[in-house]
């Protein structure tokens with residue numbers, strides 16, 4: 001017991017008589033070097049500010065079959081050049097129809113002629129897919145929009161129609177395009 005008391009006494013004296021801060025056991029943990037994003041650093045031999053993505057990195061929103069941006073020019077170029085990589089066959093059309101009924105029908109109606117269950121005035125101008133008169137931004141009416149125009153509209157949206165890129169994969173979008181093209185020929189009258 002006595003010995004314990006003596007030890008405690010020595011420890012007390014030592015700690016009180018030490019004027020500096022306590023000993024840092026792992027200083028790197030207390031004083032981690034904080035770097036600014038994209039700031040200079042000397043971690044890498046080439047001292048580049050930012051690192052390049054590793055080989056094979058895929059950019060967010062990258063599409064392997066469609067490389068047009070959201071602009072009007074992107075839309076027009078897509079209409080001219082984009083090609084649907086999927087075959088127009090029964091299986092793809094059936095899938096397209098299912099996806100259409102989940103993602104489009106509530107606004108565009110079962111046959112693409114409007115009249116979906118969403119009837120808020122903001123969506124009152126839903127165009128009929130088979131309308132052949134009024135010219136759209138591609139300078140052709142709805143029933144002549146090409147697969148690239150339709151894919152672009154699904155991907156980036158248009159005014160009251162929001163973009164669907166986060167809900168639908170590239171493949172799913174092309175399937176819907178096939179089905180919308182069917183509806184472009186559908187006569188709702």
Ligand code: HEC
Pocket residue numbers: 100103104105106107108118122123124125126127136137145149150153154158159160161162164176180
């Ligand atoms: C919330 C309602 C809504 C949903 C959901 C919706 N649309 Fe639309 N869509 C619209 C409206 C409104 C327009 C007309 C926009 C305009 O002309 O200002 C439109 C326009 C379009 C156009 C014409 C675009 C152009 O280039 O002229 C296409 C094609 C189209 N939609 C396809 C689809 C497809 C396919 C889906 C499902 C993936 C879909 N839409 C989902 C409301 C919707």
